[in-house]
Amino acid sequence: MDALLQFAENKYTRLVLVGLLFLSLQTTLFNEMRPFNVCLQVMLLLAASCGLAKGSTTGAVAGFIVGLLYDFVLSTPLGLCAAVFALVAYLAGFAHSFVHESTWWSRSLVASGASAIGMILLPIAFTV
Numbered sequence: 001m002d003a004l005l006q007f008a009e010n011k012y013t014r015l016v017l018v019g020l021l022f023l024s025l026q027t028t029l030f031n032e033m034r035p036f037n038v039c040l041q042v043m044l045l046l047a048a049s050c051g052l053a054k055g056s057t058t059g060a061v062a063g064f065i066v067g068l069l070y071d072f073v074l075s076t077p078l079g080l081c082a083a084v085f086a087l088v089a090y091l092a093g094f095a096h097s098f099v100h101e102s103t104w105w106s107r108s109l110v111a112s113g114a115s116a117i118g119m120i121l122l123p124i125a126f127t128v
Contacts, residue, residue, distance in 0.1 A: 015050070015062055019069045022046050027073055041119065043070045047085040048092040048114040052107055056093030063089025076126060084125050088118035 007013055022042050030040045047066045051059025067085030071078050092114035099106045 012061075012065065015065055016069070019043075019046065019066045022066075023069050023073060026070070041115065041122075043067070043081075044085060044088060044118045044122075045111065045115055047089040048111050048118070051089035051092035051094075051114065052096050052111055054093070056090045056097065059089035059093040060086045063087070080125050081122070084118060084121050087121065088114050091117060 026042045030042050033040070043066055047059070047063035050062035050066070053059075054062065064082045064086040066089075067082030068079070070081045070085070074081065092110055095114065096102070096107070096110045099110070
């Protein structure tokens with residue numbers, strides 16, 4: 001019983017479970033719902049928010065895990081989204097380290113900037 005509780009308390013176990021939840025939302029609901037004919041990338045936002053919440057190094061690992069979950073569903077080469085999501089999560093955590101006092105608008109500004117960088121990097125990575 002203690003081993004099960006220790007497994008459930010692991011931060012990466014929780015990340016995989018939350019990532020699977022976001023992956024199901026990404027592939028079902030947000031794939032069909034396209035405001036202004038743009039697909040919302042919830043998985044990329046999850047990676048960026050992990051970088052904001054836990055810092056750049058933990059965010060990069062979390063972004064790689066989230067990207068790898070997304071790669072398992074897509075028909076792109078394995079690890080392509082994982083590399084881009086890890087870079088975006090690292091940049092979000094790194095950029096947020098320059099903020100002296102964290103406010104709600106600074107976190108949302110960094111998250112939207114990191115997501116915009118990720119949306120630019122994803123098509124570039126798909127062509128390489």
